[in-house]
Amino acid sequence: MFIDYHTHHARCGHAVGSLEEYVKRGIEIGLDQIGLSDHIPLLHVDPATYYPEMAMPMEELPRYVEECFELQGKYKSQIDVRVGLEADYIEGWEEQIERIIKAYPWDYVIGSVHFLGEWDVTDFRQTHGWEGRDKLEVYERYYDAVQKAAASGLYDYIGHIDVIKRFGFKPEEDVTALENAALEAVKRHDLAIELNASGLRMPAKEMFPGRRMLEYARDIGLPLTIGSDAHQPERLGQYLDEARAQLKEIGFGQLATFKQRKRMMVNF
Template sequence: MFIDYHTHHARCGHAVGELEEYVRKGIEIGLVQLGLSDHMPLLHVDPASYYPEMAMPMDELPRYVEECLALKEKYKGQIDIRVGLEGDYIEGCEQQIEAIVKAYPWDYVIGSVHFLGEWDITDFRQTAGWEGRDRMAVYEQYYAAVGKAAASGFYDYIGHIDVIKRFGYKPEEDVTHLENAALQAVKRSGMAIELNASGLRTPAAEMFPSRRMLEYALELGIPLTVGSDAHQPERLGQYLDQAYSVLREVGYKQLATFNCRKLVMIDF
């Protein structure tokens, strides 16, 4: 059951390729289900004065959904398109996030933490933000935000749960207890997580999450889906063969899929 639930396209500003290009690529590589999941518009910073090309403008959001739904119908019978959103968890913006989540007919919403305040810890242009900071304090702040995202009830699964490691900045102290607490929060919420294969092309050189976290997630009984986090059509499905191999080795036998915000487990 070849699926890819995490993708981005030109509308967000930092990806390339139109949505239909991803759909055609998905058909070409044999995807059974393709999740379209572009970034939610920025809520807590002024897009005009912040770093450029971070997310789609707010007035593009309805156009994005309309296009996804049109493609879902157009390619019915060739590929099963699921309409999604990567919805940043921004502390203090809960009402705005909830409004977006409720306003559209999503199949699923990914809960991801990119921002700690106005600092996007996943943006290569902002790595200087680590300078002079207590790394353990940053990790504590990040994983606390993941826990709040899980508890919010806005999302269907947590995206790249340990993406804080993306650029290789790690505390000297052990962070296992922070990772475990985040997974426990996901379990309490009844949510899933993803195995995001894109970590293999970052300085972390490791998928999100780590194998250790995958093993603990399985122990907790947390459902799991997969995504390439492709920002170019040619990267659709990238490294997912390795992701599936790791999941089999760890002991996962099913994948989480989503339809109209309902979790559906499938064998793979």
């Protein structure tokens, strides 16, 4: 089973390519399933005054969903298209997030933490936010948000669970306990995580999560899916061969897939 559940397209503003281009690319590289999973519109900051090109405008969301399902039908004999959403977890905005999630018949919803307040810790334009901060305190806030996302009941799996390391900012202190607590929260609330291969092309030079966290996820029996986090059609499936090889080496034999918000495990 060859799958890629994490993709973005031009509507989000910081990716390129149409949804159909991603589906066609998926067919070309032999994907069995492709997950379309663009970013939820910004809710807690004003899109007009915040950093540009962060997420699709709210008025585009219905058209995004409609187009996803059109492609699902159009290409059903060639590839299995799953319709998803990457929905930022924002503490205090759970009701607004829930309204959007409940408004559409998703196959799956990714819960990702990008924001700590109004600071997007994954945005290359906002790395100055680390200046003068206690890195351990940032990591504590981040992993606390991950635990709250897992407990919220909104999501099917947690995306790039240790993406806080993206730009190489790390505390001198050991953060193993924070990482393990986050993984345990995901397990406790019966969610999965993803192995997001995009970290290999970022300053972190390591997938999200790293090997140690993957080994702990294996030890506690955490389901796991896989994604490239492609923002360009040609990056669909990028590094997923390496990701699958590492998973097999660690001892994973199955991947989580999702349809109509139900998780199904498949061999890979």
